[in-house]
Amino acid sequence: MNEVRIVMDSKIKDIFAKNILNLRKQKNLTQGDLAEILGVGVSTVSDWEKAKKYPRAGVIEKLSSHFNIPKSRLFEEVNGRSYLGFAEMAMVPVVKKISCCNGYVTYENVDRHEATPLSWVSCGEYFYVLAVGDSMINARIYDGDLLLLRSQEDVEEGEIAAVLLNNEIVIKRVFKNGGILVLHSENPSFSPIYGNDEKNTIKILGKLKKVIFDV
The missing domain is CATH 2.10.109.10 (Umud Fragment, subunit A)
Structure with a gap:
């Protein structure tokens, strides 16, 4: 039996959580503001920032568009290391x-x-x-x-x-x-x-x- 069980990489979630929190604060947005922009619940934004959940592809597109950044930027550490290049x-x-x-x-x-x-x-x-x-x-x-x-x-x-x-x-x-x-x-x-x-x-x-x- 060769199937593999995957737990979504906690490292990726942690990086995304930090980035989305920083981006939101840079724009002076509350969690409620960002939730309304993206069409998701406030609890969803909260879970992202606590590294509990990972956004779906459509939401990643919206985040990239709203903050005017490449999608890969959402998954990069401060040193620029990318953990989830969207091109891949x-x-x-x-x-x-x-x-x-x-x-x-x-x-x-x-x-x-x-x-x-x-x-x-x-x-x-x-x-x-x-x-x-x-x-x-x-x-x-x-x-x-x-x-x-x-x-x-x-x-x-x-x-x-x-x-x-x-x-x-x-x-x-x-x-x-x-x-x-x-x-x-x-x-x-x-x-x-x-x-x-x-x-x-x-x-x-x-x-x-x-x-x-x-x-």
């Missing part, structure tokens, strides 16, 4: 619904695009989904986690994948029993799902590569 990022879709027709997979509902390091997505096609529920908690996949997946139609025995199950995206560990796909949860409260059940239509969408969560 790819915009990866966060998908809420996927359909499959005649063998073609289509992203029907894209919630947003997430700025993602190119080193994470250097080979192949990638997409994100949000984890829902508690069926994979023993693999440290919790409700609301952001999951990065590489698009592929098959995975190795026991790997975790995004699967289209009766037109719904689910995250499961995939096993094969005599050519039949069997989907296992990482929670004993959930029973295995068998691909030979007439009620179940199963298609593998992609292999889990990273789990992104806040601490």
